[in-house]
Amino acid sequence: MTVAGVAERAVSWLARRALLAAAQREWADAFLAELDAIEGTGARARWSLGGLVMAGRLAAAAVARRELAFVPIALLIGLAIAYVDSRPAWDDTGITAGALLLGAGVTAAASGRRPLFWALLVGVWTPIVEITVHGQPASLAAIVFAVVGAMGGFLMRRSLSTVRPIA
């Protein structure tokens, strides 16, 4: 399988997961059925990315007022990472990956909810910029780093908030 094929499958899988988490079941199913129906048209990869965007939009609409304060912070972190990573002189992938882990982890820990939403908010910009500008589908790995970081932050926050004093 080609790199593009693997990337398309990865985005499609992520879109499915994100939509099932963010959208009402019927609408998630409707979008995913359309995704299956257009297989072979060449539009499937673009629609998979659209699914991620849709999940982000729906999650953003549902996000609580308390969490809204973190949205511009997460966006700023994600866009800053994407900008730095897109510079021609930048070739330190390890620092980009670490920044994605940390950025998504901190915002997901601060929010304490919806780790996938924070992962997308921080991590989706790097592949969007890289694929659009440099045509590098391998940059989709950025979303994986953001998901891992956000899950770590979310689980850490949850484990801390469920600690009960010993009676």
Added chain:
Amino acid sequence: MTRERRPSEATLRVLQALADSSGWTHGYDLSRQTGIAAGSLYPILIRLAERKQLSSRWLEPERPGRPPRHGYRLTAAGLAMLRAARLSFSAPSDRRARFST
């Protein structure tokens, strides 16, 4: 008293495409007709359905072996909204048309 928000231009494009269609329309076809990307289209469809301006149903596949798809159609409320929006938007869009030429 509740105030109805003005629909966005993208929402109007979706309403218009649905009004132009004689039957049920799929999301992919709507996206192609309106030029609106999937990530923006579906939140619009969800909003229209919640306001009862759009009806949706699962349609049998056109060819055997293909999955069933969701189809969309305007309701009377959706058509009324489009007509009302056309009236209120006619002046600004005329201005836009003049500026864009």
